[in-house]
Amino acid sequence: MNDLRALTDLLESLDGRSYGAYKQIKGTWMGPGFALIIDHVQPDPFATPSLVCLRVARETHGIPAELWSNRARKKGLLDYLLRVFAGAVEACPGVGSGRSCEIFVDAGGAEILERSAADIGENYLSLRFRVGMPARGRTVLGKAAARLMGEVLPQALNAVYWSNLPHSVAREWAYLTEDHAHLQDQLKESGLVAFVADGSILPRESGVSARPLANAVPFASPAGLRVTLETLHHGPVSGMGLPAGVTVISGGGFHGKTTLLEAIELGVYPHVPDDGREWVVTRSDAVKLRSEDGRAVTGVYLTPFIHDLPLGADTEFFTTADASGSTSLAAAIMEALEVGAGAILIDEDTAATNMLVRDARMQRLVERETIVPLIDHARELYERAGVSTILVTGGSGDYLDVADLVLLLEEYRVMDATERARAIVAELPLSRTGEPAAPARPRDRYPLAASFDARRRGREKVSVRGLRELVFGGQAVNTDGLEQLVSPSQLRAVGALLKRARRYADGRTSLCRLMDKLEEDVDTNGLYALEASPELARPRRFELAAVINRLRKLRLRQPSAALKNDE
Numbered sequence: 001m002n003d004l005r006a007l008t009d010l011l012e013s014l015d016g017r018s019y020g021a022y023k024q025i026k027g028t029w030m031g032p033g034f035a036l037i038i039d040h041v042q043p044d045p046f047a048t049p050s051l052v053c054l055r056v057a058r059e060t061h062g063i064p065a066e067l068w069s070n071r072a073r074k075k076g077l078l079d080y081l082l083r084v085f086a087g088a089v090e091a092c093p094g095v096g097s098g099r100s101c102e103i104f105v106d107a108g109g110a111e112i113l114e115r116s117a118a119d120i121g122e123n124y125l126s127l128r129f130r131v132g133m134p135a136r137g138r139t140v141l142g143k144a145a146a147r148l149m150g151e152v153l154p155q156a157l158n159a160v161y162w163s164n165l166p167h168s169v170a171r172e173w174a175y176l177t178e179d180h181a182h183l184q185d186q187l188k189e190s191g192l193v194a195f196v197a198d199g200s201i202l203p204r205e206s207g208v209s210a211r212p213l214a215n216a217v218p219f220a221s222p223a224g225l226r227v228t229l230e231t232l233h234h235g236p237v238s239g240m241g242l243p244a245g246v247t248v249i250s251g252g253g254f255h256g257k258t259t260l261l262e263a264i265e266l267g268v269y270p271h272v273p274d275d276g277r278e279w280v281v282t283r284s285d286a287v288k289l290r291s292e293d294g295r296a297v298t299g300v301y302l303t304p305f306i307h308d309l310p311l312g313a314d315t316e317f318f319t320t321a322d323a324s325g326s327t328s329l330a331a332a333i334m335e336a337l338e339v340g341a342g343a344i345l346i347d348e349d350t351a352a353t354n355m356l357v358r359d360a361r362m363q364r365l366v367e368r369e370t371i372v373p374l375i376d377h378a379r380e381l382y383e384r385a386g387v388s389t390i391l392v393t394g395g396s397g398d399y400l401d402v403a404d405l406v407l408l409l410e411e412y413r414v415m416d417a418t419e420r421a422r423a424i425v426a427e428l429p430l431s432r433t434g435e436p437a438a439p440a441r442p443r444d445r446y447p448l449a450a451s452f453d454a455r456r457r458g459r460e461k462v463s464v465r466g467l468r469e470l471v472f473g474g475q476a477v478n479t480d481g482l483e484q485l486v487s488p489s490q491l492r493a494v495g496a497l498l499k500r501a502r503r504y505a506d507g508r509t510s511l512c513r514l515m516d517k518l519e520e521d522v523d524t525n526g527l528y529a530l531e532a533s534p535e536l537a538r539p540r541r542f543e544l545a546a547v548i549n550r551l552r553k554l555r556l557r558q559p560s561a562a563l564k565n566d567e
Contacts, residue, residue, distance in 0.1 A: 004031040008150035015142025019044055022133050022140060031154055033060030039532065042133060049102055049130035051534065054157050056125045062162035067174045068120045076177025076270065078118040080170055081160045082107040085127055088156035101148060102132035106535045110210035110277075111269040111486045112177050116493075116527035116536035127160070128534035172273055175233035180270035182232050183281040190241065193343045193388045194264045194282040195229060196221065197239035201276030202256070202263040203412070212276035222407075222416040237279055240414065242390070244343075245404035246378045248421075249392045256412040257392045258347055261288075264390065265345050265484055268540065285342035286390075287542045289332040290350040291325035292481040298549065299556040301443040305330035305355070305372050317559060321552065325352030326371055331549075332481075333374070337381075338442035339512050339545040343388040344381075346374070348395065357396045360432035372437040378402050381440055398432060400425050444510035447548070448555040452502035454495075462495040464488050470495055470547060477550045482543050489537035494547050496531040497522075497539070501548070507557040511548065515541040 007029040014021045022041050029036045033056065040051040068074040086105035106117040106129070119126045134141035134148060158164055183195060196202075198221055203213040221240035228238045242264070251257050267282030302318040306327060309315060323331060329352050336344060348356060357375045358366075374389070379402050381387040393399055400406060400421045408417035454460045456474045463471045470477045470491050485491060497518050504517050519541055521529075527536045548554060 002027070002029055004029050004036060004150055004154070007036070008146040011142045011146040011149060013142065014140045014145070017140045017142075019133075019135055019138045019140060022050075022145075025149075029149075033057050034154075034157060036149065036153065044138060045132070045135040049104060049132040051128070051532065052131045052153075053126055053128045053534075054153065056127075056157065056160075058123055058125070061125045061160065063120070063125065063165075063170075064162070067171065070178065072178040072181040073174040074120065075114050076112055076174040077170065078115065078120060079108060079112045079177070079272075080173035081125070082115065082118050082127070084159050084165065085129075085156060088159035089129075089152065101134050101144065102130075104130045104535075106489055106537070108487060108489075108537070110271055110275050111266065112173075112272060113269065113487060113490070114527065114538040115489065116530075117534040119526060119528070125160070127157070128528070130534060169273075176273060176278060177270045179231040179233055180278075180281055183229055183237075183279075184284055186229055187281065187283050188342075190227070190229070191244050192227070192241045192283075193244050193247075193286060193390065194242040194267055195227070195239055195280070196242070196260075196263065196267075197237050197279030198226075200239070200263070200278075200280055202259050202280070210275070216276075217412040220413065222414055224416045225405075239279065243405060244386070244388045245382050246388070246399075246402055247390045247405045247407065248399045248403040249390065249407045249409065250394055250417070251409035253394065256409045256414075257394065258349065259412070260407075260409065260414070261345060261347055261390065261392045266486065268484060269486065283343055284540070285340055285542075286345060287336040287341040287343070288345040288483045289329060289336060290346070290481050290483065291352040291355070292323070292328040292332070292478075293325050295323050295328050295331075295478070295481070295550055296321050296552045296554070297323045297327065297331040298551075298554040299445050299559075300331045300334050300549075302327070302330050302334060304377065304438045304440040305333070305374075306370055307372070307438075308368075308370050310370075326355040328352075329355040330371075332546075334440065334442050335545065335549045336542060337385070337387065337440065338444065339515050339541055341387065341542060343390065345390045347392040349392070353396075356391075356393070357398045358432070358435070359398060360430060363432055363435075369435070372435050375399060375402060376435045376437055377440045380437075384439060385441070397424075397428075398430060401430060443559065444512060445559075446507050446510055446557040447501070447505040447514060448507050448557060449502050449505045451548070451551060451553060451555045452498050452505055453553075454499050460499070462499065464491045464495065467491060472498055472551065473553070475552050477547055477552075479547060479550070482546050484540065485543050487537045489535050490539040490543065491547075492533065493527060493530065493536040494539050494544050496527075496533070496536060497544055498548065498551075500530055511545060515545055518544065 026038050035055045037053040042050045067077045086107040089103040117128050134144035200219040201212040201216050203216040205211045225240045227241035228236045263280045265288040267280040271277045297320050299317050302315040357373050378389045406417045406421040408415045454473045
């Protein structure tokens with residue numbers, strides 16, 4: 001172990017040498033009150049930048065323990081510190097070629113997530129990130145590297161010391177995250193699926209921007225749905241409490257139906273201050289689903305939704321490499337229920353119509369139908385299993401018959417139209433009949449270890465392409481349909497968790513229990529223990545399971561064999 005001055009002297013001595021000389025700097029270098037740990041040195045200027053950790057003693061950073069005294073506060077605090085540190089290193093001058101002087105800090109967007117890039121405990125604060133070591137071509141720029149390591153990084157680190165932080169902002173980040181978790185806990189106890197506070201700004205600037213839309217209409221709750229919830233740090237908050245059951249969100253085109261649903265689906269995460277959606281809170285077990293033509297489906301019990309297929313195809317343990325829109329949505333519903341979903345969210349714009357409803361005329365015309373639409377399961381799901389449904393629809397009035405609540409949006413203003421809808425139902429009764437179906441009760445499935453082999457030609461290969469694709473071994477998994485994934489770092493963590501799943505997938509452990517075990521691993525050891533990467537963010541169990549379900553090499557033990565071994 002050497003001091004930081006020894007590192008800068010070494011770097012200056014390497015000036016002009018070939019890039020491979022940088023491997024000498026790997027190790028721990030001590031600065032005043034902190035350690036600079038170089039865990040991995042990139043082999044060339046164009047490779048993944050070097051892995052660096054700044055570990056700061058508690059007496060040096062001085063951050064009060066009460067701000068990281070529980071998991072929620074800790075998540076909010078660390079998210080804030082990463083953003084502060086990322087801002088502090090942005091001023092680093094670029095020198096050289098390739099990725100020279102690039103400093104990448106995984107600091108996130110509108111949602112606050114648990115990340116492998118930072119941790120804090122009784123003894124240390126750790127910040128992990130990547131650094132591109134300065135070079136021109138394949139020649140070391142030693143003086144630039146010495147300045148980067150000896151001056152730029154220590155100065156940026158000073159920004160996260162308590163003496164230099166705006167205390168009120170740091171506390172707000174931690175307390176807001178804790179209050180989000182506190183409200184989530186209250187939702188189920190209060191019989192609610194989601195809460196949208198009065199004054200929230202739901203519209204975004206565009207479909208690719210997380211910034212709130214300027215001059216947007218602030219959310220105002222209908223009087224009959226207004227509730228007040230108590231927070232730990234911000235007093236009472238009032239807004240719309242969306243009750244458990246079957247909810248229909250309707251209205252004309254471009255009046256805000258999808259905007260409201262998108263805010264609700266992302267309310268499973270806390271949001272940064274001033275995002276506009278800080279007080280949009282949704283139960284943690286709410287899952288947004290959609291149709292995905294062409295996805296793989298493996299061994300799913302589809303009989304409640306799809307049955308009596310031509311040529312006797314099996315729907316008890318249904319498998320296809322190329323699912324249709326209706327089949328993929330039916331599979332997504334059963335898969336979400338299998339791992340514990342307590343609410344399903346669907347927008348008709350992204351769902352196969354024949355999986356949502358079949359009207360009376362089509363029932364008369366098509367007498368032999370193999371699909372039982374969601375409309376014939378929505379009430380059963382809630383009354384039997386307590387699973388709520390929130391559906392956005394502007395074109396299917398049949399759902400008014402099964403809805404507990406009907407919301408109508410006009411110019412982004414929400415009205416409770418339930419009584420009006422019931423009057424319309426009485427005035428214009430339907431002649432469609434409910435279609436007989438087995439209860440939508442999922443069956444456990446038992447993955448085999450071969451499903452989680454990431455090797456290709458003898459080497460492990462796991463990578464991501466933004467939020468669109470996870471490459472795992474030799475297969476590419478399209479993740480466009482997983483709309484509650486909000487960061488590529490979550491997808492990277494999914495890849496690491498898939499590799500970890502191999503140790504538990506023995507053909508006797510159900511997929512649901514497998515999710516439990518992987519969550520327990522992260523709870524106990526943290527994300528960085530999964531993989532030495534500073535670019536992991538914690539995914540929910542539902543998106544992790546959804547990726548597993550889309551693996552074309554997913555292998556399951558046949559149900560009878562699995563059940564026999566469990567006895």
